[in-house]
Amino acid sequence: MNSHTTDHATLADKFNENEPRVNWHDETLWWVRKKRDRMAWSVSGWEKLREAASDIKRHVLGNLHDYLVQFEQQAIKNGAIVHWAADAAEHNKIVLEILQQHQVKRMVKSKSMLTEECHLNPHLEANGIDVIDTDLGERIVQLAKEPPSHIVLPCIHKKKEEIGELFHEHLGTPAGNADPQFLTAAARQHLRQEFLQADAAITGVNFAVAETGEMVVCTNEGNADMGAHLAKVHIACMGIEKIIPKRKHLGVFLRLLARSATGQPITTYSSHFRQPNPGQELHIVLVDNGRSRQLGREDFRNSLKCIRCGACMNTCPVYRRSGGHSYHTAVAGPIGSILAPNLDMKDFADLPFASTLCGSCSNVCPVKIDIHQQLYKWRQVIVQEGYATSGKKMSMKMMTSVLSSPATYRTAGKMGRWVLRAFPGMVNNRMNPWYKQREMPAPPKVSFSEWYAKNKKDEQQG
Amino acid sequence: MKVGLFIPCYIDQFYPQVGIATLQLLQKLGCEVEYPQGQTCCGQPMANSGFEHLTHGCNSLFVDHFDGFDYIVAPSGSCVLHIKDHLHEPKREAAAENIRARIYELSEFLTDVLKVTSLPARFPHKVGLHQSCHGQRGLHLAQMSELVDQPFSKPGQLLQMVAGLELISLDRTDECCGFGGTFCVAEEAVSVKMGVDRIADHVKHEAEVITGTDVSCLMHLEGIINRRQQPLRVMHIAEILNSTI
Numbered sequence: 001m002n003s004h005t006t007d008h009a010t011l012a013d014k015f016n017e018n019e020p021r022v023n024w025h026d027e028t029l030w031w032v033r034k035k036r037d038r039m040a041w042s043v044s045g046w047e048k049l050r051e052a053a054s055d056i057k058r059h060v061l062g063n064l065h066d067y068l069v070q071f072e073q074q075a076i077k078n079g080a081i082v083h084w085a086a087d088a089a090e091h092n093k094i095v096l097e098i099l100q101q102h103q104v105k106r107m108v109k110s111k112s113m114l115t116e117e118c119h120l121n122p123h124l125e126a127n128g129i130d131v132i133d134t135d136l137g138e139r140i141v142q143l144a145k146e147p148p149s150h151i152v153l154p155c156i157h158k159k160k161e162e163i164g165e166l167f168h169e170h171l172g173t174p175a176g177n178a179d180p181q182f183l184t185a186a187a188r189q190h191l192r193q194e195f196l197q198a199d200a201a202i203t204g205v206n207f208a209v210a211e212t213g214e215m216v217v218c219t220n221e222g223n224a225d226m227g228a229h230l231a232k233v234h235i236a237c238m239g240i241e242k243i244i245p246k247r248k249h250l251g252v253f254l255r256l257l258a259r260s261a262t263g264q265p266i267t268t269y270s271s272h273f274r275q276p277n278p279g280q281e282l283h284i285v286l287v288d289n290g291r292s293r294q295l296g297r298e299d300f301r302n303s304l305k306c307i308r309c310g311a312c313m314n315t316c317p318v319y320r321r322s323g324g325h326s327y328h329t330a331v332a333g334p335i336g337s338i339l340a341p342n343l344d345m346k347d348f349a350d351l352p353f354a355s356t357l358c359g360s361c362s363n364v365c366p367v368k369i370d371i372h373q374q375l376y377k378w379r380q381v382i383v384q385e386g387y388a389t390s391g392k393k394m395s396m397k398m399m400t401s402v403l404s405s406p407a408t409y410r411t412a413g414k415m416g417r418w419v420l421r422a423f424p425g426m427v428n429n430r431m432n433p434w435y436k437q438r439e440m441p442a443p444p445k446v447s448f449s450e451w452y453a454k455n456k457k458d459e460q461q462g
Numbered sequence: 463m464k465v466g467l468f469i470p471c472y473i474d475q476f477y478p479q480v481g482i483a484t485l486q487l488l489q490k491l492g493c494e495v496e497y498p499q500g501q502t503c504c505g506q507p508m509a510n511s512g513f514e515h516l517t518h519g520c521n522s523l524f525v526d527h528f529d530g531f532d533y534i535v536a537p538s539g540s541c542v543l544h545i546k547d548h549l550h551e552p553k554r555e556a557a558a559e560n561i562r563a564r565i566y567e568l569s570e571f572l573t574d575v576l577k578v579t580s581l582p583a584r585f586p587h588k589v590g591l592h593q594s595c596h597g598q599r600g601l602h603l604a605q606m607s608e609l610v611d612q613p614f615s616k617p618g619q620l621l622q623m624v625a626g627l628e629l630i631s632l633d634r635t636d637e638c639c640g641f642g643g644t645f646c647v648a649e650e651a652v653s654v655k656m657g658v659d660r661i662a663d664h665v666k667h668e669a670e671v672i673t674g675t676d677v678s679c680l681m682h683l684e685g686i687i688n689r690r691q692q693p694l695r696v697m698h699i700a701e702i703l704n705s706t707i
Contacts, residue, residue, distance in 0.1 A: 009649045016651040026659070030634070037607070046610045315608065317638045321655045354649060356642030356656075357510065359599035363608035376510065383512035396513045403471065403508075404519025406500035413475045433647040437654040438685025441476040448474045448481035452497050 007350035012322035025157060026320040032153070033314045035263025036364065043255065053252050054368035057305035060243055061295060067210040067243045068286065074213025078275040080282040088118035091287045095120060095202070095235055096127055098283055102233050104129060104199040108191075110217065110224035111135040112204030113151050113308055114237050114287060116330035117343075120202075131202075132194045134223040136187050143170045149324025151331055152261045152310035157323050191223070201227030203273075205238035206307070207253055208284075211246045214274035215284070218257060218267040225271050235283045236273065240291050241304040253307060256366035261309040294342045299377045303338045305367040312361035312371055318354055327351060334361035338374040341382065349387035352378035410449070417443040465493045466531035468565070470541040471503040473677050480677055483704040484537040484568055490704070491576055498527035506544040510643045514548065521551050521558070529557040533575060534565040537700045539597020539675045542567040547600075567601055568700055569617040569675055578620065585705045586626030590669035591618055592660065592683070593636040594676035603675060607636050617675055617699055624702060630667040637663070641682040657686045664694060672696045 016022055040046045060067055072082045085091035091114075099107065107124075109115065109131055121131045121142075133142045137154035141147065143166045148154030155163070164178035173186045203224045207216040215236050217224040228234040244253065250270075258264040276282035294300055313319045313333030324332035329340040329348060334355065340348035352375045361371040382388065388396075402412045420427055420443040428435045446454075465488060469481040481497075488495045504524065505517030524545065528534045536542050545565050551558040572578045593615070597603040604615035621629050640646070640656025647653075661683055664672050672694060674680055680696040687694060 009651070012649060013651040016655055019655070022655060040610050317640065317656050318649070318652055321652050321659075353512075353645070356595065356638050356640060356645050356653075358595035358638035358642075360595075360606075360608055360636075360638070363599065363606055379510070379512035380514050381512075384515070388512060392511065396508055396511055396516060400508055400513070400516040400519060403503040403505070404523065406502055406523065409471070409502045413471075417475060433650040434685065436650060437689060438657075438682065439688035441681055441684065443476065444478050446478060448469050448478035449497070449499060449501075451478050451482065452485075453499065 006328065008322065008326050008328070008354040009350065011326035011328065012318075012354070015323045015326055016321070022321055024159070025323060028156065029314045029320045032262060033311075033364075036260055036311055036314065037263075039259035039263045039265065043259065049252060049256060050366055050368050053256055053307075053366055054305060056244065056249050056252060057367050058302075060245065061241070061301060061304055064240065064243065064295065067245060068240060070210040071208055071213055071243055072286075074210070075284055076213075078213045078282075080213070080276065080284050083283060083285045085285055085287045085289070087289045088287075091118045091237065091285055091289065092120050092123040094285055095237070096124060096129075098233065098235055099124070099129055099200055100127075102199060102281075104233065106130045106132070106194075106198055107200040107202065108132050108134045108194055108198040108223075108227040108231065109202040110204065110219060110227055111138055111154070112202065112237050113331060114204060114239050114289075115202065116148065118237075118287070118289065120237075132191075132198070134191050134194065134221075134227055135219070136184065136191075136221060136223075139187060139191065140166060143167075147325070147330065149332065150310055150313055151308050157325070191226075195226045195230050198227065198231050200233040200235065201231040202235045202237060203228055205236050205242050205284075206257065207244050207250060208238055208242045209245075209247050209250070210243050212274065214247075214272050216250060216254075217271045217273065218254070218269065219271070220264075220268045222269045222271075225269060228271075228273060229277065232279070233281045233283065234273070234276065235285060237285045237287065240286050240288055241306075257307055257309055260311040260364065260366040290342050294339075297342070299381075300338060300342065300374055302369050303335070303342075303371075303374060305369050306335050306339070307367055309366055311364040311366065315360045315364045316355075317358065317360070318356065322354070327354070334371045334375065335365075335369070338369075338371060338378060341378050345382060345385060346387055349382045352376075352382060413447055417445075417447070421445075463493055464532045465495045466528045466534045467495050467497040468501065468504075468528065468534050468536035468541070468545075469497065470536060470538045470677075472681065473537065476681065477677050477698070480537050480698040480700055483698065483700040484535070487568075487700055487704040488535065490582070491572070491578065493576075496531075501527045504541040504544045505548070506541060507643055509544065509548055517548070518551075521549055524549060525551045525554050525557050525561065528561050528565075529554070531564065533571065534561060535568055535571045536565070537568045537675070537698055538677060539567040539594050539601050539603060540678055543596040543600035567597055567603065567675055569597075569620055570601060570603055572620055572703075573616045578623070581620065581623040581703055583623070583703050583705050584625040585702050587670045588628045588630050588668055589621060589671045589673050589702065590630050590632060590664040590667060591615070591621060592639060592664075592672050592674040592679060593617070594674050594679045595636070595638050597675045598636050604636070607634075617673075620699065620703055621673070624705070627702070630664075630669050632663045632667060634663055639679045639683055641679045643678075646682055653682070654686060657682050661686060661692060661694070665692065670694055671702075673699050673702055675699055
């Protein structure tokens with residue numbers, strides 16, 4: 001959902017029009033963050049585990065070419081058909097061609113943020129193929145014709161009453177019924193039909209093991225298995241950074257993923273897909289879509305370590321109070337804000353600024369990505385590349401000229417404080433975003449430096 | 463021990479009392495303190511906005527003013543972190559490096575360098591400590607809630623030395639207040655909401671005073687408190703540690 005007209009600040013402002021809802025959103029995600037904390041404290045050597053995961057991923061990124069070739073060889077040996085896509089358009093084209101070859105009209109898809117990133121659904125729908133998202137949260141936002149607002153909890157922005165209404169409209173559940181258990185059962189019945197009818201299944205990939213050519217998909221609902229086992233064609237779509245060298249490394253990542261994501265010890269299903277079932281086709285689409293470019297940016301390379309747990313979103317005080325849609329990109333929150341500018345620097349020039357640089361994201365990250373430092377670095381790149389607004393450029397230049405000259409600073413400070421005292425209306429008006437909901441500090445008569453000069457003089461005279 | 467006192471620009475202009483308390487506290491603890499006249503700003507407002515390339519004037523001034531001190535101390539974790547991470551001066555890189563290694567935020571200077579174990583301070587109030595992020599996660603002034611580690615808090619340790627002071631606990635020990643430099647105006651709605659929530663946590667636990675190591679965060683919280691006429695106030699930690707018996 002690229003938005004060319006609206007930036008994070010504007011969308012966040014809108015989100016904040018309903019304060020009780022912001023409180024609810026914030027508290028819900030904070031609850032997930034606390035669950036994550038409890039899990040982290042219950043694992044001995046948690047910080048070492050993060051370090052190990054980070055090191056493995058660093059090794060992978062340094063040897064990505066070799067591991068990808070190894071993975072491909074193993075996967076082919078296992079009977080899979082491997083495709084390489086340079087970008088989103090090529091990915092969508094490959095998937096469409098596979099589906100068309102098999103005359104697929106209706107297919108199921110388990111959660112894949114990559115297909116969101118590539119905008120696969122609209123592409124397939126435009127070509128006459130119905131896509132049913134089978135992750136419950138994703139199905140809900142699909143019925144609501146919205147993108148997911150969170151990579152792990154796609155409909156975290158929706159209240160159960162709203163889901164009840166959606167189900168009433170689309171699945172025929174009784175009006176006014178918002179009982180989560182009832183709605184989940186209704187969704188299960190509905191999805192079961194879809195699983196049975198689907199001609200093809202798309203899944204994402206959490207980890208692809210170079211050593212064996214197998215892929216691991218983590219779900220809580222078993223929907224990846226239901227789709228992949230029932231359909232004639234299984235297409236697994238993955239970013240090229242999902243590789244891990246060996247099966248044994250799953251012991252590190254599976255311990256971190258669900259604990260970081262939702263505060264569960266592990267996802268209900270960690271499904272391994274290695275070879276097609278008899279009579280089935282297994283396709284693997286390996287997608288670059290800017291990842292090689294990001295790999296080449298030394299300052300931002302580490303962002304490719306991400307295992308899509310969403311912990312940085314749950315902890316982010318800005319995400320919790322602005323909602324996932326305010327980031328207008330498939331992957332929201334802090335990690336999205338360092339990934340998106342690589343995809344389109346102009347469209348996402350606002351995102352690295354949608355942060356206070358508090359650093360909480362980097363601390364919860366299970367693969368220790370220096371997220372807040374990358375946000376800072378993206379700000380420099382975005383300004384250097386010319387994507388700062390002209391107003392901002394001007395105010396920064398003015399600020400610089402004042403702060404680079406002690407004499408100008410002294411005069412400006414004196415003037416500023418005097419103006420505030422004499423004509424408070426000059427600053428305290430609606431044009432000043434500080435003043436909209438905050439008072440200005442009361443201007444003192446003398447600055448510290450003026451006080452110090454006088455005090456020191458008195459001291460010497462005394 | 464010769465200490466160079468760095469008073470960040472917004473403290474100089476709007477909160478001189480914090481500079482005065484810092485100076486008096488350091489002198490009380492036996493430091494020889496000098497405030498180099500002509501200092502302006504660490505350059506962080508530009509750098510955090512993506513204009514780090516415009517900070518060479520500030521960097522050069524900073525080296526002019528603070529080269530040669532045993533220590534440089536400032537009542538701001540955020541500005542200190544910026545200097546530590548980003549102060550460079552191509553022509554005088556050795557001096558810049560020296561400053562980066564010798565600059566301290568006030569409370570860590572008290573606990574780590576002066577190794578203060580008692581203070582002649584009294585402040586009979588319920589106080590909440592807002593752990594500002596740059597001091598907290600950048601300078602490691604306290605254990606961070608995200609990390610599995612032994613608990614500690616340098617500013618907390620100092621506040622415990624103040625007679626009569628009751629340090630309240632908060633639901634969220636180190637949640638950001640939403641100031642964030644230019645974020646506070648560029649993302650006004652979220653910034654204010656974060657501040658409102660931070661204050662609410664203190665009000666819920668009956669704090670009379672919110673203190674912290676950064677005036678910038680406190681200024682933002684004070685702006686909201688004053689607009690809403692809430693029954694608490696903000697004070698920098700230097701003002702509390704310098705309160706006389």
